[in-house]
Amino acid sequence: MSYTRTAQYAGRRQQSWGRNQNTTRFVSPVKLGPVMHTIIVALMILVLGLIYLTQASGSAAYDYQASEIDQKINELATKKADLEVENARLSALETVRNSDVAKAMTQPQSTQYVR
């Protein structure tokens, strides 16, 4: 019967490690060659790029929301200004003078002063 060693244990004397320190080290049996390293680095760059793009486009989405809100604010400000103009026109002297209330007013017969 044979078995495959999944790990190698190196004796401490073979290493120049100090006393009372971990006397073993783990050595992965998986060996990555230069091509795999390149691919992994490329993938990491790709992932980072995607993250950047996601964030960048995410902030752009907020820009659109902000732009819509700005537009809404402008519209409301315009409506407010329109209402203020309308209010000013309705309370203008000429309008008041021609109102039914003003037309129904009469001159006082006499004026008494409190002294």
Add this chain to the structure above:
Amino acid sequence: MFSIPRHITRSQLLAILLTGAMVLIVFRLFYLQIIQHEYYVALATDEQVKRLEIPANRGMIYAMDGDNPVPLVMNQQVYTLFADPTVVDEPKKVDEAVRSVAGGNLVVEDVLSKITDKSSQYKVLAKNVTLRQAELIKEKKLKGIGFQRVSQRVYPEGEMAAQTLGFVNYEGKGQYGVEQELNDRLTGKDGLLKSVTDVANVPLSIGKDNIRQEPVDGDSVVLTIDRNIQAKAQETLLAGLQRSGATHGSVLVMDPNNGDVLALADFPTYNPTDFTTVTDEKVFRNVATTEPYEPGSVLKTFTIAAGLDRNVIKPDSTFYNTDSIQVKDRTITNALKDVTGTVTMQTALDNSLNTGMVTIAQRLGDGKEITRGARDTMYDYFHNRLGLGERTGVQIANEQPGTLISPDDVQGNAVRYSNMAFGQGLDVTMMQVAAGFSAIVNGGTYYSPTVVAGRMDGSQLVREQHAQERKGVISAEASAQAKEMIHQARTGYTNTDLPGYYVGGKTGTSQTLQDGEYISTQTVGTYLGFGGDDSQSKYVIMVQVSGENMNLEGNKHAMPIFTDLSNWLLGYYQLQPRA
């Protein structure tokens, strides 16, 4: 012919070619990315980064209504409705929609023919369309219809105080009046948005050089003009002109206790909304500040005040009137004859005797001649103390200084100063006269006239420091005496004032100059007076009426306008008559 050396294999040749190509590409990239870096960055920035101006709102202009500010000039975003006939696919629907929603704003009569005429892609159909109207039309989703947003000044009170306000031209600049004089203050400062944008010009925050500077709106200015007094001044002026047939007139109302201008009315007038329809530029001018004239006898009040302050006369001082008086080689006569003999200065003022005023001018000197000393004194009172012949600094564009010849000038001789004593030989504005007269009747303090009360901070009025004041230009005693003399001059002339109030005034009828000569076919009528209760004058009113080739008089044509306005003001201020 080119041949490949035998020792180079085809694969080596391919490698050499590829390497060569790579080298070329590298050099090209180096050139583009390193050498031409700035150039292409600039190109990209131009394409991606937009500079958008954020317009500042022009400040509004308010008047007072008692103690409350009310808007006279406002801003409104309106739209110009246009059509592109090459895109319009349902002309009848467009015609119907535009007529039903914006019928009152149409600038063309036949909408249908305009939108079916495909010779132009831009046809303006309506102007000054409100946001609500624009929304209603947009809801109909009509093809080929567009809106262009514009900001415009609106005037809720119509023509009110038009010459004081001025207007804003199509370049956004104030013209005439307060709009021009305070243009910088009203304009504000535009903001800036520099940002990377998408194709629809929506600003994106991905750029590293984005800039956003908020606009600073212009100040909203509150005028001292009281809209009720202004409206009444315009009404009484118009009525007075209709009675007299005069074609031009102006009314100025001032608070003599602080120099606040309460009303400035001119006729003919215009509506600032329709300033483009005005054909005569003179209509834009504020007569009270921009058109100096010889005010005539109303200036006798200034001579009286100077004489009283210098103690050379008292109201009951006398002189011998022969209806004429000699000054150098000139004989000066009275307009009103036969009040001859020994008369008082009060009588001289009551009857507007030129000889009396020349006598005062002489008494300011050696009593016989209008000496250099007398002229210096008159100049000191008229110009230095009471502000004639110089700009008052009132915040209305194009104010004119007028002309008051100094005794240092060769023309500032005795004859000229004898004329000045009764209001001729000098050019002054109504604003100058009213401000100086205010000092005479308020106890002796000269206030520089102002039309600006302050500014709006939100809905609150923030009052501003008043312009300069000069105390003691005449003594309080001289002021009281002059005021009483002017009161007597009016009450001896007319009994049209409401009883129980203290009102005074002086007429003026001045000849006009044509080619350097006085003409008898055209006179200007003026009235200058004050009103209030026994404790204080509440207002000063100056009225001027004129017309081409018309002989208009202060007592007949200007005074009734003063009387109407004065009686109304006594009620408006709720002054109690003495018991």
